[in-house]
Amino acid sequence: MDLRDNPEEAAFRADARAWLEANLPCDWGTPAYQKPQSPAEEVDFLRHWQRQLYDGGWAGLDWPEAYGGRDVGIIQNMIWNEEYMRLRAPNQISMSVGTSLVGPTLIARGEEWQKERFLAPMLKGEEVWCQGFSEPNAGSDLASLRTRGTLVGDEVVVNGQKTWTSFAHQSDWCILVVRTDPESVRHRGLSFLLVDMKTPGITIRPLVEMTGHAWFNEVxxxxxxxxxxxxxxEIDKGWDIVMTTLSVERGTSAQHAKLFADLELLIEAARRTPRAGRTAADDPLVRQKIAGFAAEMMVMRMGAYRNAWALLEKGVPGPEGSTLKVFWSELDQRMKAAAIEILGPRGMVPEGDPLALDDGYWAYEALWSRAATIYAGTSEVQRNIIANRVLGLPR
Ligand SMILES: Cc1cc2nc3c(=O)[nH]c(=O)nc-3n(C[C@H](O)[C@H](O)[C@H](O)COP(=O)(O)OP(=O)(O)OC[C@H]3O[C@@H](n4cnc5c(N)ncnc54)[C@H](O)[C@@H]3O)c2cc1C
Structure with a gap:
């Protein structure tokens, strides 16, 4: 395994970097940058940015060309993600339910009219999607979901509740899993629907998280x-489509690059933080801690590439992805907790307060990182997968 770029990959990386540097807002990443002031402004900004990515040929990199993508291959996709994270480009998470989950699902399993109707607006940032899978009593154990779908004429009438639905309040469409056969149990009798969020009968209640932001919702x-x-x-055969959605994570996540970028910010903040007549960055214990995190991130980068190569060889993501998910989410939490320790009380001051360090970035990240071991499969569930499918231990 050679972690250096070959000439073609190096050229691709240079292109990606040059495009991002030329197209990010000119004061991006500097204190002068005026952040969007409300969630609505933020979504507008992200839609606009998604359109810029699309026009520049950097949206849907892993989508087939026939559907507006570039079909660039796994390693190039990873390189783009690394460059994107390295420059701390806008977090496209509200767009990515569409481009990373819904789009690939429709490409693999949708009808032709569904692809024509939905794929282009998704890629251009014109329509935002949310994922209506989890329910109050069906999270890790999704197959126990109870939201009902009753076939009446040529419509499915839906009754029930979803929860933790990220961006539902900002979304145009939702992928929704409902139980259409009331007699069925577990994975049987479920159906997978595309739901217009403006349909009468949908009530969305934002849930305020401990960060103070309302990111997800009850629906x-x-x-x-x-x-x-x-x-x-097919009706009652939706579990198969759910499995497609959950397996399209293409193994090109570059979370290590986001952590490296955060570590650089932390080093810079530690240099500005006074401690016993010097700075926090001069403290040997702090330096050791930071070096330790850097080493773990290098390990994580190798794991990410190993995962990508396994995907290249086997064509489907393997259970190794679970190792990486546990590794990065727990490393993220440890590093953000250490950042607060290193930066002292000002690190805990939230955004908007004149005393806040880096406009409250560290306070926000320390709280937000707690979610990482829950979403996209909890650490316990990932460890079950590793025990079962990687180590071959009994259930
Ligand atoms: C920030 C965030 C965004 C989210 N966005 C969405 C979204 O857009 N759409 C959506 O549908 N969902 C979303 N979710 C929901 C997420 O998928 C669920 O929270 C997750 O699947 C866990 O389900 P749960 O919360 O019901 O917990 P539970 O499944 O009830 O788990 C509770 C605890 O029990 C443990 N546990 C459960 N089963 C086992 C087991 N078999 N073995 C050992 N331990 C177990 C879990 O690890 C956890 O610690 C989001 C969650 C978060 C945190």
């Missing part, structure tokens, strides 16, 4: 009528 469905043509796959 209630009362007699919501969804045209049957919006079904993906």
């Amino acid at each position: 209630f469905f009362d007699d919501v009528r969804v045209p049957i043509r919006n079904l993906v796959g």
Whole structure:
């Protein structure tokens, strides 16, 4: 395994870097940059940025060309993600439910009209998507979901509740899993729908997190009528489509690059933080801690490439992805907790307060990082997968 770029990859990396540097807002990453002031402004900004990515040929890199993508291959996709994270370019997370989950699902399993109708607006940032899978009593154990879908004529009438639905309040469309066969249990009798979030009967209640932001929501469905043509796959056979959605994570996540970028910020903040007549960055214990994190990030980068190569060889993501998920989410939490320790009380002051360090970035990250071991499969669930499928231990 050679972690250096070959000439073609180096040229691709240079192109990606040059495009990002030329297209990010000119004061991006500097204190002069005026952040969007409200969630609505932020979504507008992200839609606009997604359009810029699309026009520049940097949206849907791993999508087939026939659907507006570039089909660049796994390693190039990883390189783009690394450059993107390195420059701390806008977090496209609200767009990525569409481009990373819904788009690849529709490309693999959708009907032709669904691809024509939905893929381009998704890639251009014109339509934002959310994922309506989890329910109050169905998270890790998704197959126990109870939201009902009743077939009435050429419509499915939906009743029930979803929860933790990220960006539902800002979304145009939702992928929704419902139980259409009330007699069925577990994975059978479920159906996968594309739901217009403006349909009457949908009530969205934002949930405020401990960061103070309202990122995810409770979503209630009362007699919501969804045209049957919006079904993906067959009625009662939706689990198969759910599995497609959950497996499209293409193994090109470059979380190590985000952590490296955060570590650089931390070093810079430690240089500005006074400690016993010198700075926190001069403290040998702090230096050791930072060096330790850097070493772990290098290990994580190798793990990410190893995962990508395994995907290249086998064509499908393997259970190794679980190792990486546990590693980065727990490293992220440890590093953000250490940042607060290194930077002292000012590190805990939230954004908007004149005393806040880096406009409250560290306070926010220390709290937000707690979510990382829950979403996209909890650490316990990932460890079950590793025990079972990597180590071959009994269930
Ligand atoms: C920031 C964030 C964004 C999210 N966005 C979305 C979204 O957009 N759409 C969506 O559908 N969902 C979303 N989720 C929900 C997420 O998928 C669930 O929170 C996750 O699957 C865990 O489910 P749960 O919260 O119901 O916890 P539970 O499944 O009830 O788990 C509770 C605890 O029990 C443990 N546990 C459960 N099963 C086992 C087991 N078999 N063995 C050992 N331990 C176990 C878990 O690890 C956890 O510690 C989001 C979550 C977060 C935190």
